[in-house]
Amino acid sequence: MASLGAPLGVPDLTKQAENYEYNGYIPLKSWLRSASTMQKEAQVYEAEGNDPQTYLLLYRHANLVLDKLLNHPQKSLPENRKALNAATAAVNRDLRKLEEIKPRIAKRHNEYQERRKVQLKALESLEGKGAARTLQQDFEGLSLNRSSAKRRSYEKAHLDAEGNRSLAAKLAQREVRRRDVARRSVRQAGVSEDEEHERRVAGMWGDWETELKRQSGEADDDLSSQIQEVARMQQNGQKAPNFSVSSPCTAIGRGTHASQRPTSYQPTSTYQYPSVPHKSAQERWSGSDTRLPTQGTGPIRPPKELFRGPFDATPEAPALPPKSPTAPPSIPIFEQPRAPPIPGKYVEGAPSAPAIPAKLLDSSSSTPRPSSPSTDGQDLDEFTFKPSAYLENGEPLRSIFLPQQLRHQFLSAASKNTRLNLETCGILCGILKSNALFITRLVIPEQTSTSDTCETVNEGEIFDYCDKEELMVLGWIHTHPSQTCFMSSRDLHTHVGYQVMMSESIAIVCAPSKEPSWGCFRLTDPPGKQAILNCSQPGIFHPHHVDNIYTGALKPGHVVELANAPLELVDMRPGK
Structure with a gap:
């Protein structure tokens, strides 16, 4: 590094x-x-x-x-x-x-x-x-x-991973959300998974994705200006133009967690609202005049002191008279099932005018609002994680953040095999952000198992999946249903392939019936990695005459357990 x-x-x-x-x-x-x-x-x-x-x-x-x-x-x-x-x-x-x-x-x-x-x-x-x-x-x-925008x-700032777990969790959550939104935008633009993968592999993706976001922003701004034009003409007593606006339907990208999927909405008219508008209706019409566009045809409101709630003691005539029968019809753009109600509309026989809904009172209300994601994002971009450990040869190791719930989810998925004394394995996939590695997905591939071994089937499918999902392979996890928690010679030969790809790669062993019940390991480098690469002994299980061939990767190693970390489990086994 x-x-x-x-x-x-x-x-x-x-x-x-x-x-x-x-x-x-x-x-x-x-x-x-x-x-x-x-x-x-x-x-x-x-x-x-x-x-x-x-x-x-x-x-x-x-x-x-x-x-x-x-x-x-x-x-x-x-x-x-x-x-x-x-x-x-x-x-x-x-x-x-x-x-x-x-x-x-x-x-x-x-x-x-x-x-x-x-x-x-x-x-x-x-x-x-x-x-x-x-x-x-x-x-x-x-x-x-130097200003942070140019930094x-x-x-x-270089932060310690162990002492800044909450920041790491927020960073991972934001990055997963960002990727999910980007994937949905790509699907809405009509780009298939294969075409998206081809663009990324071909090195064309960065500029293309930026252009997609720019065009999407222009479309939203155009829609916003049209709605504001409708409001202006309504307020001036003019007939609104019949705009023709279309927007892509909501699509769910592959790999989206069920809890993150948006609810689809199918409008009944020919007009389609954008799936994720950048500005709410209230924000578009906020300012000195907070009336909705449909209120422009009514008379000027009296001062606020004259408004009375439904429980006022003295019933009086309503502050707002009923609309004239000759009033122009509602604008088609607002004739939707979820259109906001028109406050101040007179109902015959009511003791007083109905109260204006709180959302429409005044956009300058003192009610606190949550921080915008962009502000939080700027804060999260102001740091990077420094290396948390080093290989035996002095090479720095970036931190790997391991979700605390990962072992529980994996053991639940492996429980049937464990009861039958069969091993189960999974692939640890994740992302790189701010010079740290985050495990965000646990993939359980199709596999064959015995009491002492576990072999993946169609290994190429796993790596194709990771490429399409923009994931990096950060290691693997497997069970020892009846054995203790250790790295067997077979495990060592399996793991060297991962550690060749990335020095930070880890192997997690779960031994639910023994103590300790789990461990997180890596090969030493040197001598462990070199010894395994040069090993030509036959047989699945054989001894290695090298001391210190593997070591723990948890504290004081480079792996940090992380609460509230995003994690998705994908089970590729048949019937799952």
């Missing part, structure tokens, strides 16, 4: 990018998945404005594909050709993007070096620890006076 402190120059980043282990005996399909993971990570860091980390990952991806994978012994196998061709095509885009990023990195590094030279000279001429301490802080950090990812 690129340094979170002093900005590195292009040569330093290039050196870091080339510093990775490659083993030609690892199947090509595993390396291709690792290359795909690098691409996903680079896209996230690019969106967050982290040029150094984007450059490092894109350069490493290009180096891996061109120098290593094109010469892999399995490059000619039919099942690998398509993925290898796609990875090679992605490198061409990487190279163009690297040329765009390189000048920005060089400029930032040079500015830092010039500033440091000036400050070092000033430091030499000053006396006193206070001045030296202040200047030294300036050397190591970037300016904190890039690597210039934000």
Whole structure:
């Protein structure tokens, strides 16, 4: 990972990018998945404005594909050709993007070096620890006076994951909601899952998605202006024009949790309301004049003191007279089943005018309103998580946030197998945000099981699903129905494939009948990862004559349990 402190120059980043282990005996399909993971990570860091980390990952991806994978012994196998061709095509885009990023990195590094030279000279001429301490802080950090709107990812506050769990939970919830809304918008625009996946893989998605949001915003603004024009003409006693407006129907993107799905609404008329309007009707008509458009044809209201509630002691004539029979008909745009009621309408025989509903009284009411998501979002974007642990070789590990409810949901799904003394496995999938990894989905694939083993069926389907859902594979989980909580030799050989793809990958073992009942592990690096990669012993279960081959990943490791974290379970087993 690129340094979170002093900005590195292009040569330093290039050196870091080339510093990775490659083993030609690892199947090509595993390396291709690792290359795909690098691409996903680079896209996230690019969106967050982290040029150094984007450059490092894109350069490493290009180096891996061109120098290593094109010469892999399995490059000619039919099942690998398509993925290898796609990875090679992605490198061409990487190279163009690297040329765009390189000048920005060089400029930032040079500015830092010039500033440091000036400050070092000033430091030499000053006396006193206070001045030296202040200047030294300036050397190591970037300016904190820069506006937050211009601050890039690597210039934000670096927080400890363990001590900021509530912020992490809010960040994960917001990101899952954002992805869900974006997916629904894509479906409303008529883009299929296959086309969406093709756009993302082809590197075209970022600009296309931005354009989609811009067009959506323009459509909402146009609808808002039309409604306001209707209100203005109503107030002036004119007949409103017959606008022709259409909007896409609500669609639910794949992977949306049932509790997050919107309720569909089918209007009875030809006009369709937008599924998620950006401005409420009350906000559109708020201001000095708070009347609804349909009130424009009535007489001017008397002062508020003359309004009386239904329980007033002295009945009087209603403040608002009934509408004239010759009043113009209601505007078609408001003839909907859920149109707001017209306050002040006279009902014959009523002791007084009905009270105006509270929602329509005054938009400047002192009733507090919840904070808008955009404000909260700005606050959540003002920090990034620092590495929480390190590999044995000194490489930093990003934090993985593990939902507390994950084990309970997994054991519930595995309960039938557990009673039959059969193992069950699941895949831990998630997202990258603010330099931390969040497990947000538990996928239980189709599988075959025994009392001591568990094998996934149609493994490619799992990775295709993750690609379509923009998810990263962060590890796996499985049960030991009757054994203790440990990593067997078979488990170690399974997990090395995950840890090759991503150093932070974890393996969770659940032993519900033993104590401890669960554990979260990773291979040591070195010596565990290297020992397993170089192991050629036959048989499913065999000993490894290496000490310290795996270790715990929970505190003081890089895994942090997180309450209130979003989590969805997807069971791909037949009949589920």
